Amino acid sequence: MLPDPTPADLERATAGDVDAFRTIVERYQRMVYSVAYNVLGNQTDAEDAAQEAFLRCYRKLPQYRAEATFSTWLFRLALTASVDYRRREGRRPEPVEVPETAGDDPALGDGISSSTLVAALHDLPDDYRVPTVLRDIYGLPYQEIADLTARPLGTVKVMVHRGRASLRLRLQAEREA
Amino acid sequence: MDCSYFCSRLNQFVDGELGYLEVAELQGHLSFCPDCAAELARISEVRAAMAAWGEAELAPPPGFAERVLARAALDPVPGSRRPFGRVVSDTLDQLDEALGRVPLPGGRTVPVKNVIGYGIAAAALAAELQRRRLRRLRELKSL
Structure with missing residues (x-):
């Protein structure tokens, strides 16, 4: 977990100090980009949405209250910016490319590699992928997913269940191949 | 079963x-x-x-932070006087956060500010229809 910026850092960034804002961007860029990539499923869109999230952060800095940690606040901005981006722009067809991870590749389980999981997520229709990612990667409650994606609660649940079923079949087929 | x-x-x-x-x-x-x-x-x-x-934390493309900072540099300083459009947009965002959402049948929700907006639009429409009706009545009386 990254340490939150100090109140003094935030105050300087709010006053337009570029170096203070640079510190925030450099500290959180991986987290914000990861959220955008997982929601949007390709690197070009993820970069645009992550930039948008940081711009929203910059503009809303005066509204930040320390009721939530800064990273939680920024994480929500990144999620909202990514979901809004998908709603606005749709999705560009792009070949699957797994971005570099910061540390070692995470251990995903027996016979499941990062590239297999990313490819399986990439092949899910957007309507299934976004709610499934929000639920199973980020653990959002169903109601919050329904609010974010502007879909009925029941529909969101069905989409997540179908998304999981598709992923399960895909990963099983990869393992058996 | x-x-x-x-x-x-x-x-x-x-x-x-x-x-x-x-x-x-x-x-x-x-x-x-x-x-x-x-x-x-x-x-x-x-x-x-x-x-x-x-x-897993994914690495953004090289130069990402620089591009973000270049775009932010085009923005006014966050606490400074904002353009009218931005003031409206920020106020609506704050209203959104403060008022929450109204549940609709079928599990959908809609922001309270939208409901208020629909109410204002409906009231404006009703007032305009009433104004036209009164004008029409006055015209008929004068005949």
Whole structure:
């Protein structure tokens, strides 16, 4: 977990100090980009949405209250910016490319590699992928997913269940191949 | 009851959405049904893989931070006087956060500020219709 910026850092960034804002961007860029990539499923869109999230952060800095940690606040901005981006722009067809991870590749389980999981997520229709990612990667409650994606609660649940079923079949087929 | 009844509940089970009795009923079935137990294991495995992937921090493309800073430099300083459009947009965002959302039938929700907006639009429309009706009445009287 990254340490939150100090109140003094935030105050300087709010006053337009570029170096203070640079510190925030450099500290959180991986987290914000990861959220955008997982929601949007390709690197070009993820970069645009992550930039948008940081711009929203910059503009809303005066509204930040320390009721939530800064990273939680920024994480929500990144999620909202990514979901809004998908709603606005749709999705560009792009070949699957797994971005570099910061540390070692995470251990995903027996016979499941990062590239297999990313490819399986990439092949899910957007309507299934976004709610499934929000639920199973980020653990959002169903109601919050329904609010974010502007879909009925029941529909969101069905989409997540179908998304999981598709992923399960895909990963099983990869393992058996 | 056949397996399809229990299979349909596995997702609700992993999401913690079943009641105590339903959990007990499902666990009873899982204890002697290897197919459903295997299905549950597969769902759990996918969820665990997804959660583990969520922990990975992905590296943005080179020069990402510089591009963000270049775009931010085009913006006015956050606390400074904002253009009228931005003031409206920020006020609506704050209203959104403060007022929350109204549940609609079917599980949908709509921001309270939208409901207020629809109300204002409906009131304006009603006032305009009333104004036209009165004008028409005055015209008829004068004939």
